[in-house]
Amino acid sequence: MNFFSKILSLIKPYWVNGLLNAVFNILAVIFSVVSLTMVIPFLRLLFGTEELVDKAPQLGISVDSVIDYFYYYLSKIIIEHGRYDALFFICVLVTVLFFLKNLCRYLALHVLAVVRNKAVRDIRNEIYKKMLSLPLGYFSNEKKGDLTARMTTDVQEIEWSVMSSLEVAFRDPVSIILFLFAMLLMSPELTLFVLILLPITGFIIGKVGNSLRRYAELGQSKMGDIISIIDETLSGMRIIKAFNAEEATLNKFKGESDKHSNFLISMYRKKDLSSPLTEFLGAAVLVTVMWFGGKMVLSDSTEIDAAMFIGFIAIFSQIIPPAKSFATAYYHIKKGMASMQRIEEVLQVESNIKDKPDAKVIDGFSDKIEYKNLSFVYENANTEIVLRNINFELRKGETVALVGPSGGGKSTLADLIPRYYDPTEGDITIDGVSLRDCKLKSLRALMGIVTQESILFNDTIYNNIAFGKPDASKEEIEEAARVANAHDFILEFDNGYETNIGDRGGKLSGGQRQRLSIARAILKNPAILILDEATSSLDTESEMLVQEALNKLMENRTSLVIAHRLSTIQHANRIVVIDNGEIVEEGEHEELLNKNGLYRKLHDMQTFA
Known part of the structure; x- marks a missing residue:
């Protein structure tokens, strides 16, 4: 989905507010155009060049008909009350028109506030919901700080850069079109000359805007690196202080901060160029139009007089502010596009852990969980196979313990039951049904997990x-x-x-x-309990209290226990010994001791220690 399609999809639910905003903006521009055209009869009245109309024209719905009727009404005031009253009438009319213009501008902003803020809320909710739906493997391959930056600073950048420009995007194109239409009615030849000049300025502004987006994208990426370092620092503060690593950590942070700062300097130099560049180009176009239009007024072959030309210039001068703000908004949008792209990268990630269309709801567990010829390797990881040809059963009401050296694959084996990951080869079934064929929510509802x-x-x-x-x-x-x-x-x-x-x-x-x-x-x-070294990091007294609680928890329950301290799992129904991703031994405590294998070795090491 491209950038503008995404923005449209966000504001679509609030189309009524968008429509009202457009209506109020159109009315504001109409009132502005009419108030500015009042300069023409005003000047003609002052200089005595006003041609009086004594016959009432037929009032229709065309612009020319309305203009003719206005001049007739103004002539009537001059004839009946004099030029001073006509001048007063024009001044009051201009005041009323400006009041109505600004009232409509306020109402346009009032209804747009809903679109702007709720669209940002929807983006924030959408990316958070997506984060919750992604598998654990995704977070293992991404920096936590970068993901945090996408959810915070990137969303905030969209709010500041894109949504704050919505008012300009809704209002200024309408303003420019209606102003050009009014100019076209006044002088088609002079308006055509303006239309030749405007695309040239637009091309120059566009070139600067494209370079701004590149710098913004790099800057947001660097902010993700900074947040990653901050997160690591806060999490590892004890270790940093214990190893006197404050200076090294500070230097690392300063390095990333300097890179981010340099990108921002380049970006803001480009951005700050937008306003003076647009103003200069607008002034250059205005001066060129004044030169060309002045020649037309001085020429005897033109129908435009001095008052009409000044009115034309007054209206054209009103194109410059919206063109300037539209150009500034264009730069902001280019900057926001980089943030939207980073958010879209997350939103477009396909989760490989999801329900099949015909997935079954499992309400209970009556027989066994079975690992069948299972092998596993982490996706996008340059590692060897973590689990190889695993075959064993976890029967209902049974406590099975997984033991073995660190890094052997015990935790990975447990993580496959709630489908944090799917097996690379083989399968896991519950009561004969593949976990892939079960609805995730119902599967995980059967489980309770206590981790280290x-x-x-x-x-x-x-x-x-x-x-x-x-x-x-x-x-x-x-x-x-x-x-x-x-x-x-x-x-x-x-x-x-x-x-x-x-x-x-x-x-x-x-x-x-x-x-x-x-x-x-x-x-x-839960019907199924998974304990992943739940007591390994505790002191003796705490371990005793926790182990007592765990024993109560495991009563009459199907349990898979990963244990570091073998004394805690001696009464398990079965003990599965895993080494280098393979099951090397399986049996009860005494049975495994008598085998004099790896379990006996681990047991003796802990006993003598």
Whole structure:
């Protein structure tokens, strides 16, 4: 979708406001043209060259008929009341016309405010919705800061550069056309001369605008790099200070900031050229028209007189401001096109994790989840195969533990069940139905996930626990917290469950955050539970409390547990040992110890440690 089609699609829902804006703008220009043409009878009245009309013309709907009737009415005032009253009449008429013109301009802006602000809101909502629909693999290949920049600074740039120019885009072309039409009625020959000059100025302005877009695109890209560095700095502040890396980090930031600044300097130099360039070109055209039109007035062969020529110049001079603002808006739009292109790049990304047209809704889980000849490699990653020829079952009510050295593929194996990714080869089925044939929402509704890093939100404890079940009652939430060994520490806060836990739960300890994550999973009451090293980063006391909560959570539930500490999974129904993306051992705890294989080696290393 090209830029202008996208803008039209955004403002289409608000077409009534757009239509009203156009109507009010047309009325404003008509009142402006009529008020300016009053200079002609005004000058003729002052210089005594006004030809009196004593016979009333037939009033019709044509422009000539209206003009003839106006001159008849003005002549009638002069004959009956004198030239002073006629002069007063023209002055009052001009005042009323200017009032009506500015009233219409205000009303045009009033109705356009809805179009402008709601269109920007729709862009912001659209890109956020798209972000939520994209698979996890997309975010692994993109800079988080760049995506943040597209959702914030790029959307803001569209608001400032494009939507702020909508008024100009709606108003000024209408103004220019109607002014040219009035000039054409006054002097076709002189208007034709103007139309020859205007395209030349438009060509020059266009050349500058195209270069501005290139600089704007590079500048927005560099802003994404800056936001990425800021995000990394805030997330890794402890490490930066621990390694005395403040200066190195600052130098890296300064380097990106300097690049961004240099692009902006070049861009604003181009942009700042627009106003003086347009004004100079407009003045040059005006002087040329004055020279050409002056020759016509001095010539005896023309029908245009001095008063008519001054009226023509007055109207033509009114073309210069809208032409100037239209040129400035053109530069702004070119700048905004770069931001729109960056947003469109995200909106056009095709998600490979989506429902098939005939996908089935699964309401429950009655038999087993089965991995069949499964292999996997991350898309767009220059890595070896992560999983090779995986075959095993997770039966209903069973707890299966995945263990093995780091980087062996355990977390990837778990991520395939909620379809964060799809297998490269092979398949995963639930009760004999391929996960690809299930509706994503119904599939994920069966699952509860607790990860090593507790993912919490800057909200209250109550809302974080209720995240997976927003309609839960207060009693249900408190019961989930009790089962997760979280209720007691929650009550120690002054505001209890209404306590805000800060960004990513920063006001809580690691054990407290993990117990809230478990409470969230308990409240959801999932049929399938996935635990990804849920206790590996905790101290001994916290681990004991969290492990107790996890044991309650896993009761009578199908669980897939990824464990670093083997002591936590000894009572699993089965233990699957994974190394270098392959299943190397499988069995119960004692059975695997007796095999004297990799599991025994890992167990002994932890025991002796």
